[in-house]
Amino acid sequence: MHLNHLRHLVALAEHQSFRKAAEALFLTQPALSRSIQALEQELGVKLVDRDGKRNTLTAYGALVAERAKRIVFEVKELKRGVELLQAGQLGTLNVGLGPTPAAILTSPFLTHMASHHPRMQVKIARGSVDLLVQALRNESIDIAAVDRRALVPADDLAIEPAIRLRGGFMGRSGHPLTTRASIDLTALRQFPVASTPLSDELARRLVEQLGPDAHPSRLVTLNSEDIPGLLDLVEATDTLFFGIFACARARIGAGRICEVQVQPHVERFGEYALVSLARRSTSPAVEVFRGFFRDNFRE
Template identity: 45%
Template sequence: MTLVQLRHLISLAQSGSFTKSAEALFLTQPALSRSIRALEDELGQPLFDRVGRRSVLTPFGEEALRRARQLVFDADELAGSGRQMREGRSGTVRIGLGSGPGAMLMTPLLMTMARSHPGVHLEIARGHTDALIRRLRERELDALVVDARSLAPAGDLRVSSLVEMRGAFLVREGHPLARWKGTLRFDTLRQYPIASTPLSEEVARTLVERYGPGAHPTECVTLRCEEIPSLVEVVRHSDAVLIAIRAAAPDLVELPLRPALNATARFGIVTLARRAEPPALPLVRKLVTELMCD
């Protein structure tokens, strides 16, 4: 039994004429007759009786017609939903955002969906990379945007749309360190509270290589949380120093430390390797490309 045969049944029931239905379906009359006969053979019951020149549904044909209409309707609805999802006009997308991507993407992503894709259901989760990866593997999330350097190598994960963003030490305008004369060293920095999101092992290693063991995040960071916007707000109104991607806080002043930090975060979209991507994910990729740059 095929949807084509069910459409033939519906057409013939409406017209009552093999000739008219064949013309409407762009078929020959023998081809339509074979289709209806094959359907009757599969169902084991006649669907039509001949009454004069008309083909009239049998009692079983009436029941078959009712079900055929529902099946064809459901199939058309499913195809329509598929088209809408493919075009980014419907469906659900559940995105996990790390701290940096959350600061750069969350509001623009929500705004894009509200303005241009109101039929798409968007759910955003925030948290530590390890927790987001667990939720991705448990299929509670469809994709993540996180620092790829914080990921352990794994065959079940696919990382794409990689972008690199420069890290920096940032303070408010008017901070004592922003007016520092001469060479600014990390030891001087440690006289002030240091704020940061959880940093990858690679960034921690870079800090230690540049500035010594005391620069390891577990030693020097005194204010730590997952939300960069909260840390930025603290730094704007205090003498704290922020370690973050430069683009997360354009209004803050970058400190010219010596030696220079020269560290980057490498952000990427993470999905399960053997899972089909949600159709709305290209919208996220587009925003990553447009917004996550220095």
């Protein structure tokens, strides 16, 4: 059954005249008449009573025209939906964020989506790398931003080039350590140290640079994936935070939190990457997040 035949019957039902319907459709009357006749032949019933200038739908014609009207409408909506999806204005987006990406991106990304893609349904899942990879494989999320060093490569995962962000120790403005000329690990361990779960690779590097007491199992006394909550604690107490400076960008800019350099001072970096299922088609909604990540996940 041709969709155009249905469109033509709907137009005839609306205008109740072959001439007017043909003009609205930019067809000749004979072409419109042939289209209606083809539909009648396919259905095996008479759809229109032709009586001179008067054209009346039969009972069959009224039934088919009513159904055809809904079909034509749904086809228009289907095309419109595809166009909106292609433009990133419609659809669903399920994003997974590790602790550091969540601290940097959650609020700005939701603000961006509400402002520029208000009709798109967005869900954000937060958790460890292992949980987010499992969610990818279960297809409950579309893409995830995670700590690249904690990610185990696999054939079914597509891992994009990592972005490096500078990290280290932070404390509140006026912290007792800020009055010392030199801060070593012994001085650091006099205070609570908060951090997120750290990868084995990062733990090894801390031990190599600062000694055995710098291993997270000894050094970190407060462990949580809620970085904003840990930073609130840092501002309110003498707790120190070990993590990525970009997580505290606004607080550092306002002078409420500052870097605490531990000797020997070594530049420390976190590496973060986008990961998705390999060989899976990418939706326009995912491309919206990918572009936002590239533009905003930075120092």
